[in-house]
Amino acid sequence: MKKIELLAPAGDLEKLKFAILYGADAVYIGGEVFGLRAAARNFSFEDMEAGIEFAHSRGKKVFLTLNIIPHNEDIHYLESYIETVGQMGFDAFILSDPGTLMYVRKVAPDVEVHLSTQANNTNYMSAQFWHEQGVKRVILARELSLEEISEIRKNTPMTLELEAFIHGAMCISYSGRCLISNYMTGRDANRGACAQPCRWEYELVEKSRPDSAYPIVETEAGSFFFNSKDLCMIGGIPELMASGLDSLKIEGRMKSVYYVANVVRAYRKAIDAFYEDPQGYVYQPEWYDEIRKVSHREFTTGFYYGKADAESQLYGSSAYIRSYDFIGVVKSYDPEKKVALIEQRNNFKVGDAIEIIGPNYFYHEQTVDKMYDAQGNAIEVAPHAQQLIQVPMDQPVDSYFILRKAKEKVNG
Structure with a gap:
């Protein structure tokens, strides 16, 4: 086969x-x-x-x-x-x-x-x-x-x-052959520059009253008919x-x-x-x-x-559902110290419950009990984009493993 x-x-x-x-x-x-x-x-x-x-x-x-x-x-x-x-x-x-x-x-x-x-x-x-x-x-x-x-x-x-x-x-x-972006913004969807006006919220305007916009009621949240x-x-x-x-x-x-x-x-x-x-x-x-x-x-x-x-179709909002934050990527792992070098991608801190995923298993959970900067100094939070930090791991990890954090699993 x-x-x-x-x-x-x-x-x-x-x-x-x-x-x-x-x-x-x-x-x-x-x-x-x-x-x-x-x-x-x-x-x-x-x-x-x-x-x-x-x-x-x-x-x-x-x-x-x-x-x-x-x-x-x-x-x-x-x-x-x-x-x-x-x-x-x-x-x-x-x-x-x-x-x-x-x-x-x-x-x-x-x-x-x-x-x-x-x-x-x-x-x-x-x-x-x-x-x-x-x-x-x-x-x-x-x-x-x-x-x-x-x-x-x-x-x-x-x-x-x-x-x-x-x-x-x-x-x-139809299969992405769109002219709305060209018409609304001058950005050609068929040359790679789509502004995604299909995701915008729309109202109705009567020709002789251009300053008066009327809602097209799909839901109370707005009108997203595209x-x-x-x-x-x-x-x-x-x-x-x-x-x-x-x-x-x-x-x-x-x-x-x-x-x-x-x-x-x-x-x-x-x-x-x-x-x-x-x-x-x-x-x-x-x-x-x-x-x-x-x-x-x-x-x-x-x-x-x-x-x-x-x-x-979605009628209430064009927003994405984001229940998890992508917080870091494992750059390397020291199996003797059981410590991973992490490149931060979103803010996280000591006390946060996190999940680690890899190519060969879905995930394991742990709490960030300790955190150190790249020089080994203890820190409480990793707030800087792509900051290198060290985090003790409950289980072995490897390069390219990913750390994520559920939005509802944040201390405080």
Whole structure:
């Protein structure tokens, strides 16, 4: 049985490393230009080379996003950019524009091409067309059901791979082809600069009274009629496996290291459990519980089980649910002293109840009884961003382990 790929987002080099160490088979990244997440930190050429080396040395893959819809002014630099990245050893380029595909086939013919979800592929005829143009994998539109995906699989050659998003933010517009951001802010969503106006609160204005705004009452909290819930298919692993997909994709290049690591490891556990015993597979609620411990909106299964309906939208708020704080990353561990060197990411202090997670187990809890600065001086609190501190550990830990703190578990 060919094992399905778990594909994770990586907004920068650090996130790439965490994604791979926590269970991703491949990651997708963006350069400083020509990807659809301009607000992410993204990758310099130097970081690309380091990321590829890190991934390949562990048997993992790296895909580069080139999926903007370019205008004439983009083309000259796009061509030189492709010539540079085409020599780096990427496992695939993700693109949506036919002209970009043509140039990639010309100057980097050995690099696989994956068709972005931005191309709105919703049927097997279109998928076959792109495959005949040299596309190895089609990333299907988010608006497809499991039944439709299975039909595409049955009507396309096995040499064409199929990929679909299974987790993360959803776009109100068809597969992300949005013009609202351009209209409202002048920021082009199709060139990586979306301002996310679908998450804003709206009021009604009558044409002859432009200074008088009237609420559109969805709930007492406001009106968010463009605002989608986040996608989560952790409960649908058997159905995803049976659909014929080759790759399951997580959204979130602008999310935190903690988000990437924890979501990836939950899906990794679920996928591995399925392969260990497909007939006896049992969904574990703790996988979903772990996913809910990262910043998220309420969840939906999107279009997988049929058309999205009113239950797929959020009407009360566009805010994220944040029940846990990501407070630190283990840099090293001294097994003799049982002390970890921690790089702080959010404020925490002596007396706090914390949880430590790693790639191979979900978590253990402990209380921070003592804390020292990098020079060994006792301190009560770690308030400075990326401050190096030493914390005694109840159990052994390792580099890249993550510390988190439940918001309700704060002393005082």
